[in-house]
Amino acid sequence: MSLPTISLVPFLTPTPSPTPAQLETASALRQACISYGFFHLTDHAIPLTFLSSLLSRTAEFFQTAPAAEKQALKRLPPPLGDNARGYQRLGENITGGQADWQEAIDFYRPWPAHLPPPTSDALLTGPNLYPHTPATLAELLREYVDRCLDLGAALVRAVALALDLTPEETASLHAATSESFWVLRMIGYPPLPPSSASSSSCGAHTDYGLLTLLLASPVPDSLLVQSRDGTWLPVTPVEGAFVVNIGDMLERLTNGEWKSTVHRVEHRGASYRVSCPFFFEPNFDARIEPLPTCVARTGGVAKYEAVEYGAHLVGKIRGNFYD
Template identity: 45%
Template sequence: MAGDGDLLRLVGTLDAACKEAGFFYVRGHGIPESMIAEVRDVTRRFFDLPLEDKRKIRLTPHTGYRGYQRLGENITKGKIDMQEAIDCYAHIEPGKYGDLGKHLEGPNLWPDYPSNFKVLLENYASLLRDLSRKIMRGIALALGAPSDAFEGGTAGDPFWYLRLIGYPVSADIPEEQRTDTGCGVHTDYGLLTLVNQDDDICALEVRNLSGEWIQAKPIPGTFVCNIGDMLEVWSNGIYQPTLHRVFNNSLRYRVSVAFFYESNFDAGVEPAEFCLEKTGGVAKYEKVVYGEHLVKKVLNNFVL
Protein backbone atom coordinates (compact mmCIF):
# COMPACT_ATOMS: atom_id res chain seq x y z
CA MET A 1 0.00 0.00 0.00
CA ALA A 2 2.91 2.35 0.59
CA GLY A 3 3.40 2.56 -3.18
CA ASP A 4 -0.25 3.32 -3.94
CA GLY A 5 -0.36 7.10 -4.33
CA ASP A 6 -4.11 7.28 -4.80
CA LEU A 7 -4.72 5.31 -1.60
CA LEU A 8 -2.29 7.45 0.37
CA ARG A 9 -3.98 10.64 -0.82
CA LEU A 10 -7.39 9.25 0.10
CA VAL A 11 -6.22 8.17 3.54
CA GLY A 12 -4.66 11.60 4.11
CA THR A 13 -7.89 13.32 3.10
CA LEU A 14 -9.90 11.08 5.41
CA ASP A 15 -7.52 11.76 8.30
CA ALA A 16 -7.83 15.53 7.80
CA ALA A 17 -11.64 15.30 7.61
CA CYS A 18 -11.84 13.30 10.85
CA LYS A 19 -9.50 15.68 12.68
CA GLU A 20 -10.77 18.99 11.35
CA ALA A 21 -14.48 18.43 10.81
CA GLY A 22 -15.68 15.03 12.00
CA PHE A 23 -18.01 15.14 8.96
CA PHE A 24 -17.35 14.31 5.32
CA TYR A 25 -19.12 13.21 2.14
CA VAL A 26 -18.64 9.80 0.54
CA ARG A 27 -19.12 9.26 -3.18
CA GLY A 28 -18.13 6.46 -5.54
CA HIS A 29 -19.50 4.09 -2.90
CA GLY A 30 -21.20 1.62 -5.25
CA ILE A 31 -24.71 1.94 -3.78
CA PRO A 32 -27.06 2.59 -6.74
CA GLU A 33 -28.50 6.10 -6.74
CA SER A 34 -31.85 4.56 -7.64
CA MET A 35 -31.81 2.58 -4.37
CA ILE A 36 -30.79 5.61 -2.32
CA ALA A 37 -33.73 7.54 -3.77
CA GLU A 38 -36.14 4.61 -3.39
CA VAL A 39 -35.31 4.30 0.31
CA ARG A 40 -36.29 7.93 0.82
CA ASP A 41 -39.40 7.45 -1.32
CA VAL A 42 -40.81 4.49 0.64
CA THR A 43 -40.00 6.31 3.88
CA ARG A 44 -41.95 9.35 2.73
CA ARG A 45 -44.87 7.19 1.57
CA PHE A 46 -45.04 5.51 4.98
CA PHE A 47 -45.04 8.84 6.81
CA ASP A 48 -47.84 10.03 4.51
CA LEU A 49 -50.13 7.34 5.97
CA PRO A 50 -52.80 8.19 8.55
CA LEU A 51 -51.49 8.08 12.12
CA GLU A 52 -53.61 5.04 13.02
CA ASP A 53 -51.92 3.04 10.25
CA LYS A 54 -48.43 4.12 11.26
CA ARG A 55 -49.08 3.22 14.89
CA LYS A 56 -49.71 -0.40 13.92
CA ILE A 57 -45.93 -0.78 14.27
CA ARG A 58 -45.66 1.48 17.31
CA LEU A 59 -42.38 1.49 19.25
CA THR A 60 -42.68 0.48 22.91
CA PRO A 61 -40.34 -1.08 25.48
CA HIS A 62 -42.07 -4.41 24.71
CA THR A 63 -41.01 -4.20 21.03
CA GLY A 64 -37.35 -3.80 21.99
CA TYR A 65 -37.59 -0.08 21.19
CA ARG A 66 -38.09 -1.02 17.55
CA GLY A 67 -40.83 0.53 15.44
CA TYR A 68 -42.61 3.82 14.83
CA GLN A 69 -42.64 6.81 17.13
CA ARG A 70 -45.03 9.65 16.42
CA LEU A 71 -44.34 13.36 16.57
CA GLY A 72 -43.38 14.45 20.08
CA GLU A 73 -42.13 11.07 21.36
CA ASN A 74 -38.43 11.47 20.52
CA ILE A 75 -36.29 13.61 22.82
CA THR A 76 -32.68 14.81 22.69
CA LYS A 77 -31.09 15.77 26.00
CA GLY A 78 -34.51 16.09 27.60
CA LYS A 79 -36.07 18.29 24.89
CA ILE A 80 -38.75 17.10 22.48
CA ASP A 81 -37.78 16.92 18.80
CA MET A 82 -40.17 17.80 16.01
CA GLN A 83 -39.87 14.56 14.07
CA GLU A 84 -41.43 11.14 13.58
CA ALA A 85 -39.34 8.06 12.93
CA ILE A 86 -38.96 4.31 12.59
CA ASP A 87 -36.14 2.60 14.49
CA CYS A 88 -34.61 -0.70 13.35
CA TYR A 89 -31.71 -2.62 14.88
CA ALA A 90 -29.49 -5.55 14.05
CA HIS A 91 -30.98 -8.80 15.30
CA ILE A 92 -30.13 -9.80 18.87
CA GLU A 93 -30.57 -13.45 19.77
CA PRO A 94 -32.67 -13.82 22.95
CA GLY A 95 -30.39 -14.11 25.95
CA LYS A 96 -27.19 -13.52 23.96
CA TYR A 97 -26.17 -10.47 25.96
CA GLY A 98 -28.03 -11.22 29.17
CA ASP A 99 -29.88 -8.43 30.97
CA LEU A 100 -28.15 -5.79 28.85
CA GLY A 101 -29.31 -7.12 25.51
CA LYS A 102 -32.89 -7.85 26.56
CA HIS A 103 -33.86 -4.18 26.15
CA LEU A 104 -33.35 -4.38 22.39
CA GLU A 105 -34.34 -7.98 21.70
CA GLY A 106 -37.12 -8.78 19.25
CA PRO A 107 -37.77 -8.53 15.51
CA ASN A 108 -37.87 -5.24 13.64
CA LEU A 109 -41.40 -4.02 12.94
CA TRP A 110 -42.06 -3.50 9.23
CA PRO A 111 -45.20 -1.89 7.78
CA ASP A 112 -47.43 -3.69 5.27
CA TYR A 113 -47.32 -0.56 3.10
CA PRO A 114 -45.34 0.17 1.04
CA SER A 115 -45.24 -3.52 0.14
CA ASN A 116 -41.51 -3.53 -0.68
CA PHE A 117 -40.52 -1.76 2.53
CA LYS A 118 -39.05 -4.71 4.44
CA VAL A 119 -37.07 -6.27 1.58
CA LEU A 120 -35.71 -2.92 0.39
CA LEU A 121 -34.61 -1.74 3.83
CA GLU A 122 -33.02 -5.06 4.80
CA ASN A 123 -31.00 -5.08 1.57
CA TYR A 124 -30.09 -1.42 2.06
CA ALA A 125 -28.89 -2.02 5.62
CA SER A 126 -26.74 -4.94 4.44
CA LEU A 127 -25.08 -2.82 1.74
CA LEU A 128 -24.43 0.06 4.12
CA ARG A 129 -22.94 -2.28 6.69
CA ASP A 130 -20.43 -3.47 4.08
CA LEU A 131 -19.71 0.10 2.94
CA SER A 132 -19.20 1.23 6.54
CA ARG A 133 -16.73 -1.59 7.12
CA LYS A 134 -14.70 -0.36 4.13
CA ILE A 135 -14.72 3.22 5.41
CA MET A 136 -13.58 2.03 8.83
CA ARG A 137 -10.66 0.26 7.14
CA GLY A 138 -9.70 3.64 5.69
CA ILE A 139 -10.03 5.28 9.09
CA ALA A 140 -7.80 2.59 10.61
CA LEU A 141 -5.14 3.34 7.99
CA ALA A 142 -5.54 7.07 8.61
CA LEU A 143 -4.72 6.46 12.28
CA GLY A 144 -1.63 4.51 11.29
CA ALA A 145 -3.06 1.11 12.18
CA PRO A 146 -3.49 -2.04 10.07
CA SER A 147 -6.59 -1.88 7.88
CA ASP A 148 -8.27 -4.63 9.93
CA ALA A 149 -7.76 -2.88 13.28
CA PHE A 150 -11.51 -2.56 13.84
CA GLU A 151 -12.23 -6.22 13.16
CA GLY A 152 -12.17 -8.98 15.77
CA GLY A 153 -13.33 -8.00 19.23
CA THR A 154 -13.86 -4.33 18.35
CA ALA A 155 -16.17 -4.48 15.34
CA GLY A 156 -15.77 -7.87 13.75
CA ASP A 157 -19.47 -8.47 14.50
CA PRO A 158 -20.70 -4.88 14.22
CA PHE A 159 -24.02 -3.84 15.66
CA TRP A 160 -26.03 -1.49 13.45
CA TYR A 161 -28.98 0.78 13.88
CA LEU A 162 -31.17 2.23 11.10
CA ARG A 163 -33.35 5.28 11.68
CA LEU A 164 -35.88 6.56 9.16
CA ILE A 165 -36.85 10.12 10.08
CA GLY A 166 -39.49 12.55 8.88
CA TYR A 167 -39.30 16.26 9.65
CA PRO A 168 -42.64 18.04 9.11
CA VAL A 169 -43.13 21.66 8.11
CA SER A 170 -43.66 23.82 11.20
CA ALA A 171 -46.72 25.52 9.72
CA ASP A 172 -48.45 22.13 9.38
CA ILE A 173 -48.12 21.34 13.09
CA PRO A 174 -50.44 22.74 15.80
CA GLU A 175 -48.62 25.53 17.62
CA GLU A 176 -48.69 23.73 20.97
CA GLN A 177 -46.80 20.76 19.43
CA ARG A 178 -44.09 22.76 17.67
CA THR A 179 -40.52 22.75 18.93
CA ASP A 180 -37.43 24.71 17.96
CA THR A 181 -35.54 21.84 16.36
CA GLY A 182 -36.19 18.76 14.30
CA CYS A 183 -33.37 17.13 16.27
CA GLY A 184 -31.47 18.78 19.10
CA VAL A 185 -27.72 19.19 19.46
CA HIS A 186 -25.97 15.83 19.91
CA THR A 187 -23.17 13.50 18.90
CA ASP A 188 -23.73 9.94 17.68
CA TYR A 189 -23.07 6.90 19.84
CA GLY A 190 -20.98 4.50 17.78
CA LEU A 191 -18.19 4.49 15.22
CA LEU A 192 -19.64 5.89 12.01
CA THR A 193 -22.92 7.32 10.67
CA LEU A 194 -24.03 7.46 7.03
CA VAL A 195 -26.90 9.83 6.26
CA ASN A 196 -29.12 9.61 3.17
CA GLN A 197 -30.91 12.97 3.06
CA ASP A 198 -33.26 14.70 0.63
CA ASP A 199 -31.28 16.19 -2.24
CA ASP A 200 -32.88 19.62 -2.19
CA ILE A 201 -33.53 20.57 1.46
CA CYS A 202 -30.82 22.02 3.71
CA ALA A 203 -31.55 21.12 7.32
CA LEU A 204 -28.57 19.26 8.84
CA GLU A 205 -26.21 21.65 10.62
CA VAL A 206 -22.70 20.95 11.96
CA ARG A 207 -20.70 23.00 14.46
CA ASN A 208 -17.22 23.69 13.13
CA LEU A 209 -14.01 24.22 15.11
CA SER A 210 -14.76 27.94 15.38
CA GLY A 211 -18.08 27.20 17.06
CA GLU A 212 -20.10 28.28 14.03
CA TRP A 213 -23.07 26.29 12.74
CA ILE A 214 -22.73 25.42 9.06
CA GLN A 215 -25.08 23.50 6.79
CA ALA A 216 -24.17 20.02 5.55
CA LYS A 217 -25.71 20.75 2.16
CA PRO A 218 -27.03 17.73 0.25
CA ILE A 219 -24.87 16.52 -2.64
CA PRO A 220 -26.86 14.09 -4.82
CA GLY A 221 -25.42 10.57 -4.93
CA THR A 222 -23.40 10.97 -1.73
CA PHE A 223 -23.75 10.02 1.90
CA VAL A 224 -23.00 12.56 4.60
CA CYS A 225 -20.82 10.74 7.14
CA ASN A 226 -19.78 11.57 10.67
CA ILE A 227 -17.82 9.84 13.39
CA GLY A 228 -19.22 8.91 16.79
CA ASP A 229 -18.44 8.55 20.49
CA MET A 230 -16.82 5.11 20.29
CA LEU A 231 -14.22 6.31 17.77
CA GLU A 232 -13.32 9.16 20.10
CA VAL A 233 -12.60 6.68 22.90
CA TRP A 234 -10.81 4.19 20.64
CA SER A 235 -8.54 6.90 19.15
CA ASN A 236 -7.90 8.46 22.58
CA GLY A 237 -9.32 11.74 21.33
CA ILE A 238 -7.34 11.98 18.08
CA TYR A 239 -10.72 11.92 16.34
CA GLN A 240 -13.66 13.56 18.05
CA PRO A 241 -17.34 13.50 17.10
CA THR A 242 -18.84 16.79 15.97
CA LEU A 243 -21.96 18.31 17.46
CA HIS A 244 -24.83 18.52 14.98
CA ARG A 245 -28.54 19.31 14.86
CA VAL A 246 -31.46 19.51 12.42
CA PHE A 247 -33.68 22.46 11.54
CA ASN A 248 -36.27 21.98 8.80
CA ASN A 249 -36.97 25.58 7.86
CA SER A 250 -38.11 24.66 4.37
CA LEU A 251 -41.71 24.65 3.21
CA ARG A 252 -41.62 20.90 2.50
CA TYR A 253 -41.61 17.72 4.54
CA ARG A 254 -38.03 16.41 4.84
CA VAL A 255 -36.90 12.78 4.92
CA SER A 256 -33.56 11.53 6.23
CA VAL A 257 -32.40 7.93 6.65
CA ALA A 258 -29.46 7.49 9.02
CA PHE A 259 -27.41 4.28 9.27
CA PHE A 260 -25.31 3.91 12.41
CA TYR A 261 -22.37 1.51 12.24
CA GLU A 262 -21.30 0.47 15.70
CA SER A 263 -18.75 -1.71 17.44
CA ASN A 264 -19.64 -5.22 18.62
CA PHE A 265 -22.56 -4.90 21.03
CA ASP A 266 -20.55 -6.34 23.93
CA ALA A 267 -17.22 -4.75 22.99
CA GLY A 268 -15.23 -3.06 25.70
CA VAL A 269 -13.99 0.01 23.84
CA GLU A 270 -10.87 1.69 25.20
CA PRO A 271 -7.96 3.68 23.75
CA ALA A 272 -5.96 1.53 21.35
CA GLU A 273 -2.30 1.03 22.14
CA PHE A 274 -0.99 2.71 18.99
CA CYS A 275 -3.29 5.69 19.64
CA LEU A 276 -1.92 5.93 23.18
CA GLU A 277 1.58 6.11 21.74
CA LYS A 278 0.54 9.10 19.62
CA THR A 279 -1.09 10.94 22.53
CA GLY A 280 1.52 10.86 25.27
CA GLY A 281 0.90 7.35 26.54
CA VAL A 282 -1.92 8.29 28.91
CA ALA A 283 -5.49 7.11 28.39
CA LYS A 284 -7.89 10.05 28.36
CA TYR A 285 -10.97 7.80 28.47
CA GLU A 286 -12.07 4.88 30.58
CA LYS A 287 -13.24 1.64 28.98
CA VAL A 288 -16.82 1.83 27.68
CA VAL A 289 -18.97 -1.23 26.99
CA TYR A 290 -20.75 -0.16 23.82
CA GLY A 291 -24.02 -1.97 24.56
CA GLU A 292 -24.26 -0.24 27.95
CA HIS A 293 -23.64 3.13 26.31
CA LEU A 294 -26.32 2.49 23.68
CA VAL A 295 -28.98 1.14 26.05
CA LYS A 296 -28.50 4.05 28.44
CA LYS A 297 -29.11 6.47 25.56
CA VAL A 298 -32.08 4.56 24.15
CA LEU A 299 -33.87 4.34 27.49
CA ASN A 300 -33.75 8.13 27.73
CA ASN A 301 -34.69 8.92 24.13
CA PHE A 302 -38.46 8.61 24.23
CA VAL A 303 -41.56 9.98 25.90
CA LEU A 304 -43.85 6.94 25.61
Protein backbone atom coordinates (compact mmCIF):
# COMPACT_ATOMS: atom_id res chain seq x y z
CA MET A 1 0.00 0.00 0.00
CA SER A 2 1.38 3.38 -0.97
CA LEU A 3 0.35 5.78 1.77
CA PRO A 4 0.44 9.55 1.23
CA THR A 5 3.71 11.19 2.26
CA ILE A 6 3.66 14.38 4.33
CA SER A 7 6.74 16.53 4.96
CA LEU A 8 6.69 18.21 8.37
CA VAL A 9 9.23 20.90 7.49
CA PRO A 10 6.70 23.79 7.37
CA PHE A 11 5.54 23.05 10.94
CA LEU A 12 8.82 22.40 12.71
CA THR A 13 8.95 26.04 13.85
CA PRO A 14 5.81 27.84 15.11
CA THR A 15 4.80 30.90 13.11
CA PRO A 16 2.48 33.79 14.06
CA SER A 17 0.27 33.14 11.03
CA PRO A 18 0.00 30.35 8.43
CA THR A 19 2.55 30.39 5.63
CA PRO A 20 1.81 29.25 2.06
CA ALA A 21 3.89 26.11 2.68
CA GLN A 22 1.90 25.35 5.83
CA LEU A 23 -1.41 25.79 4.03
CA GLU A 24 -0.29 23.43 1.27
CA THR A 25 0.87 20.81 3.76
CA ALA A 26 -2.30 21.19 5.82
CA SER A 27 -4.39 20.52 2.72
CA ALA A 28 -2.42 17.35 1.98
CA LEU A 29 -2.70 16.26 5.61
CA ARG A 30 -6.46 16.79 5.62
CA GLN A 31 -6.88 14.65 2.51
CA ALA A 32 -4.64 11.89 3.89
CA CYS A 33 -6.58 11.73 7.15
CA ILE A 34 -9.97 11.70 5.45
CA SER A 35 -8.99 9.10 2.84
CA TYR A 36 -6.72 6.81 4.84
CA GLY A 37 -6.25 7.82 8.47
CA PHE A 38 -2.59 6.89 7.86
CA PHE A 39 0.37 8.60 6.20
CA HIS A 40 4.16 8.53 5.99
CA LEU A 41 5.79 11.45 7.81
CA THR A 42 9.13 12.67 6.47
CA ASP A 43 11.45 15.60 7.26
CA HIS A 44 10.67 15.31 10.97
CA ALA A 45 14.13 16.46 12.16
CA ILE A 46 14.98 13.20 13.96
CA PRO A 47 18.21 11.86 12.41
CA LEU A 48 18.04 8.54 10.61
CA THR A 49 21.18 7.41 12.43
CA PHE A 50 19.42 7.90 15.77
CA LEU A 51 16.32 5.98 14.66
CA SER A 52 18.42 3.16 13.25
CA SER A 53 20.36 2.89 16.50
CA LEU A 54 17.16 2.73 18.51
CA LEU A 55 15.76 -0.08 16.36
CA SER A 56 18.98 -2.09 16.41
CA ARG A 57 19.34 -1.76 20.22
CA THR A 58 15.70 -2.72 20.66
CA ALA A 59 16.24 -5.85 18.58
CA GLU A 60 19.35 -6.61 20.62
CA PHE A 61 17.35 -6.45 23.85
CA PHE A 62 14.62 -8.82 22.72
CA GLN A 63 17.04 -11.30 21.15
CA THR A 64 19.92 -11.30 23.66
CA ALA A 65 18.77 -9.98 27.05
CA PRO A 66 18.93 -12.71 29.71
CA ALA A 67 15.63 -14.20 30.82
CA ALA A 68 16.40 -12.98 34.33
CA GLU A 69 16.55 -9.37 33.14
CA LYS A 70 13.23 -9.66 31.32
CA GLN A 71 11.71 -11.18 34.44
CA ALA A 72 13.05 -8.29 36.53
CA LEU A 73 11.30 -5.84 34.18
CA LYS A 74 8.00 -7.73 34.20
CA ARG A 75 4.72 -5.85 34.42
CA LEU A 76 3.31 -6.66 37.86
CA PRO A 77 0.14 -5.93 39.81
CA PRO A 78 0.22 -3.77 42.96
CA PRO A 79 1.88 -3.59 45.38
CA LEU A 80 4.86 -4.84 43.32
CA GLY A 81 4.04 -2.78 40.22
CA ASP A 82 1.38 -0.57 38.67
CA ASN A 83 -0.12 -3.21 36.34
CA ALA A 84 0.75 -1.20 33.21
CA ARG A 85 4.46 -0.40 32.93
CA GLY A 86 6.98 -3.13 32.19
CA TYR A 87 7.72 -6.25 30.18
CA GLN A 88 5.17 -8.64 28.69
CA ARG A 89 6.10 -12.12 27.51
CA LEU A 90 4.92 -13.71 24.27
CA GLY A 91 1.15 -14.15 24.35
CA GLU A 92 0.54 -11.92 27.38
CA ASN A 93 -0.73 -8.91 25.42
CA ILE A 94 -4.20 -9.39 23.96
CA THR A 95 -6.14 -7.62 21.22
CA GLY A 96 -9.78 -8.33 20.55
CA GLY A 97 -9.73 -11.15 23.06
CA GLN A 98 -6.90 -13.02 21.32
CA ALA A 99 -3.25 -13.36 22.36
CA ASP A 100 -0.74 -11.43 20.26
CA TRP A 101 2.48 -13.12 19.10
CA GLN A 102 4.78 -10.42 20.46
CA GLU A 103 6.81 -9.47 23.49
CA ALA A 104 7.01 -5.88 24.64
CA ILE A 105 7.89 -3.28 27.24
CA ASP A 106 5.44 -0.46 27.93
CA PHE A 107 6.42 2.99 29.21
CA TYR A 108 4.11 5.85 30.18
CA ARG A 109 4.51 9.45 31.16
CA PRO A 110 5.44 9.58 34.85
CA TRP A 111 2.32 10.12 36.93
CA PRO A 112 1.64 13.90 37.19
CA ALA A 113 2.21 15.10 40.74
CA HIS A 114 -0.80 17.44 40.64
CA LEU A 115 -3.28 14.63 39.93
CA PRO A 116 -4.72 12.13 42.41
CA PRO A 117 -4.19 8.44 41.55
CA PRO A 118 -6.72 7.36 38.89
CA THR A 119 -7.84 4.26 40.80
CA SER A 120 -7.47 2.59 44.18
CA ASP A 121 -5.04 -0.07 42.91
CA ALA A 122 -2.09 2.20 41.88
CA LEU A 123 -2.68 1.61 38.16
CA LEU A 124 -0.28 3.80 36.11
CA THR A 125 1.37 5.42 39.13
CA GLY A 126 4.60 3.37 39.26
CA PRO A 127 8.04 4.02 37.72
CA ASN A 128 9.03 3.10 34.19
CA LEU A 129 11.21 -0.01 34.01
CA TYR A 130 14.08 0.60 31.59
CA PRO A 131 16.24 -2.25 30.22
CA HIS A 132 19.95 -2.57 30.95
CA THR A 133 20.76 -4.66 27.86
CA PRO A 134 22.27 -3.17 25.79
CA ALA A 135 23.80 -0.48 27.98
CA THR A 136 22.82 2.46 25.72
CA LEU A 137 19.17 1.51 25.19
CA ALA A 138 17.63 3.29 28.19
CA GLU A 139 19.34 6.56 27.24
CA LEU A 140 18.13 6.22 23.64
CA LEU A 141 14.56 5.59 24.80
CA ARG A 142 14.52 8.70 27.01
CA GLU A 143 15.86 10.82 24.17
CA TYR A 144 13.33 9.30 21.81
CA VAL A 145 10.49 10.36 24.11
CA ASP A 146 11.76 13.96 24.16
CA ARG A 147 12.13 14.05 20.39
CA CYS A 148 8.68 12.54 19.81
CA LEU A 149 7.05 15.04 22.16
CA ASP A 150 8.45 17.85 20.02
CA LEU A 151 7.29 16.03 16.92
CA GLY A 152 3.82 15.53 18.36
CA ALA A 153 3.50 19.22 19.19
CA ALA A 154 4.44 20.10 15.60
CA LEU A 155 1.85 17.65 14.30
CA VAL A 156 -0.82 19.21 16.49
CA ARG A 157 -0.02 22.57 14.88
CA ALA A 158 -0.51 20.96 11.48
CA VAL A 159 -3.74 19.23 12.55
CA ALA A 160 -5.25 22.49 13.83
CA LEU A 161 -4.62 24.17 10.50
CA ALA A 162 -5.80 21.14 8.51
CA LEU A 163 -9.09 21.22 10.43
CA ASP A 164 -9.44 25.00 9.90
CA LEU A 165 -10.03 25.52 13.61
CA THR A 166 -10.82 28.88 15.15
CA PRO A 167 -8.10 30.53 17.26
CA GLU A 168 -10.02 29.54 20.39
CA GLU A 169 -10.29 25.89 19.28
CA THR A 170 -6.61 25.83 18.32
CA ALA A 171 -5.67 27.13 21.77
CA SER A 172 -7.94 24.51 23.36
CA LEU A 173 -6.31 21.70 21.36
CA HIS A 174 -2.83 22.84 22.35
CA ALA A 175 -3.89 23.10 26.01
CA ALA A 176 -5.38 19.59 25.92
CA THR A 177 -2.04 18.15 24.72
CA SER A 178 0.38 20.41 26.60
CA GLU A 179 1.17 17.65 29.13
CA SER A 180 0.62 14.68 26.86
CA PHE A 181 0.13 11.45 28.79
CA TRP A 182 2.37 9.73 26.26
CA VAL A 183 2.86 6.00 25.84
CA LEU A 184 5.91 4.30 24.35
CA ARG A 185 6.11 0.61 23.48
CA MET A 186 9.13 -1.50 22.56
CA ILE A 187 7.76 -4.48 20.65
CA GLY A 188 9.50 -7.60 19.40
CA TYR A 189 7.81 -9.72 16.76
CA PRO A 190 9.22 -13.21 16.12
CA PRO A 191 7.94 -14.66 12.84
CA LEU A 192 4.51 -16.21 13.30
CA PRO A 193 4.77 -20.00 13.52
CA PRO A 194 3.60 -21.77 10.33
CA SER A 195 0.85 -23.49 12.33
CA SER A 196 -0.65 -20.18 13.48
CA ALA A 197 -2.56 -19.29 10.33
CA SER A 198 -5.45 -17.86 12.35
CA SER A 199 -3.40 -15.82 14.84
CA SER A 200 -1.77 -12.40 14.56
CA SER A 201 1.36 -10.67 15.69
CA CYS A 202 -1.05 -7.93 16.79
CA GLY A 203 -4.78 -8.26 16.24
CA ALA A 204 -7.01 -5.82 14.40
CA HIS A 205 -7.62 -2.63 16.36
CA THR A 206 -7.76 1.13 16.31
CA ASP A 207 -5.45 3.18 18.51
CA TYR A 208 -7.26 4.79 21.40
CA GLY A 209 -5.37 8.04 21.74
CA LEU A 210 -4.63 11.03 19.52
CA LEU A 211 -1.70 10.42 17.14
CA THR A 212 0.56 7.37 16.76
CA LEU A 213 4.14 7.73 15.50
CA LEU A 214 5.29 4.30 14.35
CA LEU A 215 8.98 3.52 13.97
CA ALA A 216 9.53 -0.08 12.83
CA SER A 217 11.97 -2.40 11.12
CA PRO A 218 11.76 -1.95 7.32
CA VAL A 219 9.97 -5.28 6.84
CA PRO A 220 7.44 -5.11 4.00
CA ASP A 221 3.86 -6.32 4.24
CA SER A 222 3.80 -6.88 8.03
CA LEU A 223 1.63 -3.86 8.84
CA LEU A 224 -1.84 -4.16 7.31
CA VAL A 225 -4.29 -1.26 7.11
CA GLN A 226 -7.99 -1.64 6.45
CA SER A 227 -9.07 0.61 3.61
CA ARG A 228 -12.36 2.48 3.62
CA ASP A 229 -13.93 -0.30 1.51
CA GLY A 230 -12.91 -2.95 4.07
CA THR A 231 -10.04 -4.58 2.21
CA TRP A 232 -6.70 -5.16 3.94
CA LEU A 233 -3.70 -3.48 2.35
CA PRO A 234 -0.02 -4.05 3.29
CA VAL A 235 2.08 -0.97 4.00
CA THR A 236 5.39 -0.55 2.22
CA PRO A 237 7.99 1.05 4.55
CA VAL A 238 9.70 4.31 3.59
CA GLU A 239 13.25 4.70 4.87
CA GLY A 240 13.55 7.31 7.60
CA ALA A 241 9.81 8.00 7.72
CA PHE A 242 7.35 7.44 10.52
CA VAL A 243 4.04 5.81 9.77
CA VAL A 244 1.49 8.08 11.46
CA ASN A 245 -2.12 7.23 12.15
CA ILE A 246 -4.93 9.01 13.93
CA GLY A 247 -6.49 7.53 17.04
CA ASP A 248 -9.95 7.37 18.57
CA MET A 249 -9.58 10.68 20.41
CA LEU A 250 -8.86 12.55 17.19
CA GLU A 251 -11.86 10.89 15.57
CA ARG A 252 -13.93 12.14 18.51
CA LEU A 253 -12.51 15.66 18.28
CA THR A 254 -13.33 15.83 14.56
CA ASN A 255 -16.85 14.44 15.11
CA GLY A 256 -15.99 11.53 12.84
CA GLU A 257 -14.76 13.66 9.96
CA TRP A 258 -11.41 11.85 10.39
CA LYS A 259 -11.79 8.15 11.15
CA SER A 260 -9.46 6.11 13.34
CA THR A 261 -8.39 3.36 10.95
CA VAL A 262 -8.35 -0.35 11.82
CA HIS A 263 -4.95 -2.02 11.40
CA ARG A 264 -3.11 -5.15 12.43
CA VAL A 265 0.33 -6.79 12.26
CA GLU A 266 1.04 -10.16 10.70
CA HIS A 267 4.76 -10.80 10.62
CA ARG A 268 5.40 -13.97 8.62
CA GLY A 269 8.86 -13.11 7.27
CA ALA A 270 12.05 -14.87 8.30
CA SER A 271 13.57 -11.95 10.24
CA TYR A 272 12.84 -10.67 13.74
CA ARG A 273 10.76 -7.47 13.46
CA VAL A 274 10.82 -4.72 16.08
CA SER A 275 8.91 -1.49 16.47
CA CYS A 276 8.90 1.49 18.82
CA PRO A 277 5.48 3.13 18.46
CA PHE A 278 5.08 6.42 20.33
CA PHE A 279 1.55 7.44 21.20
CA PHE A 280 1.15 11.21 21.48
CA GLU A 281 -1.93 11.45 23.67
CA PRO A 282 -4.06 14.12 25.30
CA ASN A 283 -3.33 15.17 28.88
CA PHE A 284 -4.62 12.59 31.36
CA ASP A 285 -7.30 14.97 32.65
CA ALA A 286 -8.18 16.49 29.26
CA ARG A 287 -11.86 16.62 28.34
CA ILE A 288 -12.23 15.37 24.77
CA GLU A 289 -15.35 16.25 22.82
CA PRO A 290 -16.21 17.22 19.23
CA LEU A 291 -14.89 20.61 18.20
CA PRO A 292 -17.63 23.06 17.12
CA THR A 293 -16.01 23.72 13.72
CA CYS A 294 -15.96 19.99 12.99
CA VAL A 295 -19.53 19.55 14.24
CA ALA A 296 -20.72 22.30 11.90
CA ARG A 297 -18.93 20.65 8.99
CA THR A 298 -20.42 17.19 9.70
CA GLY A 299 -24.11 17.91 9.93
CA GLY A 300 -24.40 20.18 12.94
CA VAL A 301 -24.96 17.45 15.55
CA ALA A 302 -22.29 16.10 17.90
CA LYS A 303 -21.99 12.34 17.29
CA TYR A 304 -19.75 11.63 20.29
CA GLU A 305 -20.11 12.37 23.98
CA ALA A 306 -17.37 14.10 25.93
CA VAL A 307 -14.89 11.84 27.75
CA GLU A 308 -11.99 12.39 30.09
CA TYR A 309 -9.01 10.88 28.34
CA GLY A 310 -7.59 9.30 31.50
CA ALA A 311 -10.79 7.39 32.25
CA HIS A 312 -10.84 6.16 28.66
CA LEU A 313 -7.19 5.04 28.92
CA VAL A 314 -7.70 3.19 32.21
CA GLY A 315 -10.59 1.23 30.73
CA LYS A 316 -8.48 0.19 27.76
CA ILE A 317 -5.45 -0.85 29.84
CA ARG A 318 -7.58 -3.18 31.96
CA GLY A 319 -8.44 -5.22 28.87
CA ASN A 320 -4.92 -5.43 27.47
CA PHE A 321 -3.39 -8.44 29.20
CA TYR A 322 -3.71 -12.05 30.09
CA ASP A 323 -2.50 -12.30 33.70
